[in-house]
Amino acid sequence: MAEAASQNRDFKxxxxxxxxxxxxxxxxxxxxxxxTFANEYFLTTRNILNVLRQTSINGILAIGMTFVILTRGxxxxxGSVVAxxxxxxxxxxxxxxxxxxxxxxxFAAIPLAAGVAVGLACGWVNGVIVARFNVPAFVTTLGMLSxxxxxxLLYTGGKPVPALTDGFRYIGTGSILGIPMPIILFAxxxxxxxxxxxATRFGRTVYAVGGNPHAARVxxxxxxxxxxxxxxxxxxxxxIAGMILAARTGSALTQAGIAYELDAIAAVVIGGTSLSGGxxxxxxxxxxxxxxxxxxxxxxxxxxxxxxxxxxKGALIVAAVMLDQARHKAE
Amino acid sequence: MPEAxxxxxxxxKNFGGVAALSNGQFTLRAGTVHALCGGNGxxxxxxxxxxxGIQDRDGGVIRLNGREVDxxxxxxxxxxxxxxxxxxxxxxxxxxxxxxxxLGREPVGLFGRVDFATMNHNAQELLDSLSFDISPKxxxxxxxxxxxxxxxxxxxxxxxxxxxxxxxxxSALGEAxxxxxxxxxxxxxxxxxxxxxxxxxxxxxxxxxxxYTVFRDGRFVADGKIxxxxxxxxIQMIVGRPLTEEFVKExxxxxxxxLSVSGLNAAGWVKDVSFEVCKGEILAxxxxxxxxxxxxxxxxxxxxxxxxxxxQFFGEKVRMATPSEAIKRGVALVTEDRKGTGLVLDADVRSxxxxxxxxxxxxxxxxxxxxxxxxxxxxxEMFDIKTPNDRLPVSGxxxxxxxxxxxxxxxxxxxxxxxxxxxxxxxxxxxKREIYRVISDFARAGGAVVMVSSENDEVLGMADRVxxxxxxxxxxxxxxxxxxxxxxxxxAA
Numbered sequence: 001m002a003e004a005a006s007q008n009r010d011f012k013x014x015x016x017x018x019x020x021x022x023x024x025x026x027x028x029x030x031x032x033x034x035x036t037f038a039n040e041y042f043l044t045t046r047n048i049l050n051v052l053r054q055t056s057i058n059g060i061l062a063i064g065m066t067f068v069i070l071t072r073g074x075x076x077x078x079g080s081v082v083a084x085x086x087x088x089x090x091x092x093x094x095x096x097x098x099x100x101x102x103x104x105x106x107f108a109a110i111p112l113a114a115g116v117a118v119g120l121a122c123g124w125v126n127g128v129i130v131a132r133f134n135v136p137a138f139v140t141t142l143g144m145l146s147x148x149x150x151x152x153l154l155y156t157g158g159k160p161v162p163a164l165t166d167g168f169r170y171i172g173t174g175s176i177l178g179i180p181m182p183i184i185l186f187a188x189x190x191x192x193x194x195x196x197x198x199a200t201r202f203g204r205t206v207y208a209v210g211g212n213p214h215a216a217r218v219x220x221x222x223x224x225x226x227x228x229x230x231x232x233x234x235x236x237x238x239x240i241a242g243m244i245l246a247a248r249t250g251s252a253l254t255q256a257g258i259a260y261e262l263d264a265i266a267a268v269v270i271g272g273t274s275l276s277g278g279x280x281x282x283x284x285x286x287x288x289x290x291x292x293x294x295x296x297x298x299x300x301x302x303x304x305x306x307x308x309x310x311x312x313k314g315a316l317i318v319a320a321v322m323l324d325q326a327r328h329k330a331e
Numbered sequence: 332m333p334e335a336x337x338x339x340x341x342x343x344k345n346f347g348g349v350a351a352l353s354n355g356q357f358t359l360r361a362g363t364v365h366a367l368c369g370g371n372g373x374x375x376x377x378x379x380x381x382x383x384g385i386q387d388r389d390g391g392v393i394r395l396n397g398r399e400v401d402x403x404x405x406x407x408x409x410x411x412x413x414x415x416x417x418x419x420x421x422x423x424x425x426x427x428x429x430x431x432x433x434l435g436r437e438p439v440g441l442f443g444r445v446d447f448a449t450m451n452h453n454a455q456e457l458l459d460s461l462s463f464d465i466s467p468k469x470x471x472x473x474x475x476x477x478x479x480x481x482x483x484x485x486x487x488x489x490x491x492x493x494x495x496x497x498x499x500x501x502s503a504l505g506e507a508x509x510x511x512x513x514x515x516x517x518x519x520x521x522x523x524x525x526x527x528x529x530x531x532x533x534x535x536x537x538x539x540x541x542x543y544t545v546f547r548d549g550r551f552v553a554d555g556k557i558x559x560x561x562x563x564x565x566i567q568m569i570v571g572r573p574l575t576e577e578f579v580k581e582x583x584x585x586x587x588x589x590l591s592v593s594g595l596n597a598a599g600w601v602k603d604v605s606f607e608v609c610k611g612e613i614l615a616x617x618x619x620x621x622x623x624x625x626x627x628x629x630x631x632x633x634x635x636x637x638x639x640x641x642x643q644f645f646g647e648k649v650r651m652a653t654p655s656e657a658i659k660r661g662v663a664l665v666t667e668d669r670k671g672t673g674l675v676l677d678a679d680v681r682s683x684x685x686x687x688x689x690x691x692x693x694x695x696x697x698x699x700x701x702x703x704x705x706x707x708x709x710x711x712e713m714f715d716i717k718t719p720n721d722r723l724p725v726s727g728x729x730x731x732x733x734x735x736x737x738x739x740x741x742x743x744x745x746x747x748x749x750x751x752x753x754x755x756x757x758x759x760x761x762x763k764r765e766i767y768r769v770i771s772d773f774a775r776a777g778g779a780v781v782m783v784s785s786e787n788d789e790v791l792g793m794a795d796r797v798x799x800x801x802x803x804x805x806x807x808x809x810x811x812x813x814x815x816x817x818x819x820x821x822x823a824a
Contacts, residue, residue: 200696204682211676214671215673219654220654221655
């Protein structure tokens with residue numbers, strides 16, 4: 001009897017532990033199972049690839065956001081950087097004579113490099129202002145949100161950049177072995193981020209600076225450099241995401257990426273990364289981004305109006321964090 | 332003899348099995364100033380927080396005017412006529428002096444509108460009655476620290492309480508303001524109030540107090556009238572027992588200078604500090620809180636900017652511009668605030684131990700997790716850190732074990748000079764001895780130690796020489812032969 005009771009308790013403790021560690025993953029699996037039964041179309045290769053492709057842009061932004069949030073920061077500018085990197089790279093890859101600059105179109109590598117450079121530059125400016133001038137990240141990146149959007153409109157005169165070359169469009173529409181390029185890029189970026197955060201010295205310093213910047217500083221960590229670097233990473237990834245978006249649709253729009261920062265933050269938070277820094281994993285962010293995409297997809301498949309989808313997404317974000325808080329309290 | 336206003340008997344309080352207070356008692360009479368004396372960790376603060384209802388007690392009785400009381404929260408204590416001037420100031424910087432004084436009990440007019448005219452008028456009257464020359468309309472952020480402290484005093488007095496507790500009320504005051512405060516205290520006494528006075532400054536206690544109670548290690552030691560006791564006797568009671576067996580000291584100072592500092596300025600107010608420490612030596616920096624001890628460490632370790640003065644490390648002039656430079660040269664700093672600057676609480680034992688040694692534990696940018704794990708195991712063994720494994724967040728460890736993780740982090744860097752800021756604060760007696768053992772072994776193996784400590788016993792038990800600090804300057808140097816608790820307290824206060 002006693003043994004059975006203690007076994008039962010062990011099982012409960014184990015379940016609680018797994019629930020804590022894998023709660024969001026289990027939620028994702030549960031939603032997938034439910035949708036598989038509710039809709040015969042859900043579990044088809046085509047639909048799964050579709051979901052993954054939809055996840056890729058938000059996922060790439062969310063990975064950059066994970067670095068930033070781990071250091072107690074926030075990057076509200078990613079949506080605007082998506083648009084700016086999109087139009088700048090597109091203007092070097094367009095066959096339209098009115099939108100092209102500097103004798104475009106060029107071979108794809110040049111516009112791609114330009115898009116990454118724009119992202120890096122925006123991230124660097126954010127990083128310098130946050131790390132060196134100690135302006136709160138919320139304010140700094142809110143400023144960049146506005147400024148980068150404005151620069152996008154100035155650069156294009158408010159018009160879209162159409163007619164992109166096939167070479168450039170490959171990153172949005174191409175595929176390898178049947179897998180669309182956006183998914184491949186997302187996977188590569190995810191694995192790189194996983195490696196950087198879990199296995200490198202820089203990864204250790206990101207967690208240390210977010211966990212306790214004072215202790216990190218006393219331990220000889222250059223906290224300014226770490227802070228600067230995470231914004232540069234976030235900016236560069238936003239640049240890449242912006243180019244994928246333009247390549248997929250075939251033209252770069254000035255209003256691209258509006259409110260994307262919110263979905264990216266949502267994925268990070270649902271994935272269990274603490275907004276107060278120092279705690280979280282990029283795998284959590286991946287699951288968070290997938291959960292958002294799967295729920296959206298499921299609601300689409302079931303013919304739920306898109307207005308409801310926004311409400312449901314809002315509830316999902318808050319519920320995930322409430323769960324997290326309850327868990328912390330229990331500890 | 333006048334009747335007891337506030338009476339405390341047999342008050343006890345345990346924290347996780349450790350007794351912070353085992354028989355707290357004192358009797359405050361109307362119209363007197365009663366000094367509570369004792370070193371850090373003597374139990375004074377615990378006793379006062381229980382009286383004010385900030386903490387629960389585990390046992391004992393508190394009587395106010397003969398009636399037993401047990402307050403749930405400080406506002407209950409205030410309603411019953413006990414008020415406290417706290418050591419930690421808590422002003423609202425963007426509000427005016429009057430708004431701070433009447434925070435939460437502002438005079439209101441029609442429709443609940445705050446009646447600023449009345450409030451400013453009342454504040455002015457209050458400040459005038461205390462002869463504090465501060466305008467009620469000034470913003471708190473425009474005041475000096477001393478003025479902020481005076482406002483806090485005015486605020487506490489505005490409750491018109493019977494019992495006024497003053498916890499280190501003069502720690503931020505200059506001499507002129509202290510005199511003002513003492514005049515106020517005389518008036519309060521004449522009005523029949525009772526004042527509990529806590530201060531490390533013995534000369535103040537001798538001046539202002541009528542009676543005293545001494546605590547040591549959470550126990551009541553003695554009480555009596557100040558008139559019947561000398562300063563030396565009081566120190567004897569505060570310092571107390573012989574302290575030989577508690578400490579481990581087997582080092583032998585050499586004559587080779589490891590770290591030498593001359594004319595060092597720091598933090599804008601610490602001036603012209605010079606000392607040297609040799610291989611194998613333990614040098615203590617002794618002084619009251621805010622005497623500039625930690626600021627010296629922060630400068631030597633590159634945490635604050637160069638403000639003049641010279642630092643030499645094994646004869647070589649060095650800049651120490653950043654912590655990473657200091658670490659590379661072989662300096663380690665165990666900070667005073669374990670949770671604030673020592674540890675990343677959410678991170679596990681392994682990451683905390685490896686944090687100051689990331690470069691050495693990696694190849695290129697990639698960490699060598701096998702070497703990290705081996706390093707952590709070595710330190711866990713060396714310090715006997717009690718943890719089930721090295722992947723447990725340090726927030727789950729006891730204070731003593733947390734401190735050992737901090738020490739482990741620094742010993743992993745194989746330092747030549749160890750800067751220790753209150754290395755045994757908040758650590759139980761058992762872990763203390765282990766920490767002393769490690770410090771002694773380090774010095775015996777040729778390391779140089781500079782240790783900041785407010786604990787007299789620790790200084791007497793461990794130090795080869797003691798540098799005494801006062802108000803940001805060196806006020807004396809004692810060798811081990813000259814050391815005595817009396818001299819320490821005299822020179823620091």
